[in-house]
Amino acid sequence: MDGEIGSSSGTLATFQWGGTISAIFLLIMNRTGRKSSMQTTALVLYLFTSFPTVLFKILRGQFGCWVAFLAVAANLFFPRTFTVSRFVLFVVTPDWIANELRDSMAGGIFCLVLGIILVVNEIRGMGGLSNWHCNGHCFGYCLGVGFLFFFTIYYLCKGTW
Secondary structure, eight states, X not given: OHHHHHHHHHXXXXXXXXXXXXXXXXXXXXXXXXXXXHHHHHHHHHHHHHSOHHHHHHHHSHHHHHHHHHHHHHHXXXXXXXXXXHHHHHHHSOHHHHHHHHSSHHHHHHHHHHHHHHHHHHHHHTTOGGGOOOOHHHHHHHHHHHHHHHHXXXXXXXXXX
């Protein structure tokens, strides 16, 4: 019984760290490529669900409040550069929603749906499957999405229902 609990928390940690690294990599790829607002929003929602617990608690605390305040202030002067609504999500979401979404299989299913949305949006952005021209940026994005799916499916398969 104890081995199952340890492996479950190990699976959660793998999902949180691997998913976070993949999502941050995809955010960087998105901001250097097409700069799709919908993909950025989907990735931030994915990060909200899969962010490692230690870092999530720091962002939900006093430090996160100050960063959110500074982000809102920066948005007043540079509205195109600083999009506040995406970061404020980490700070102002009610605890019961954050805990239920992050500590249950519903969060893994939510991340899987977000991954599918990312793939569909990327295919649409490239002009469909008939206009498929893959360069280095496209290959990197596909690799990042593959890892995103890997960590999410691994969590869903190995996690306890």
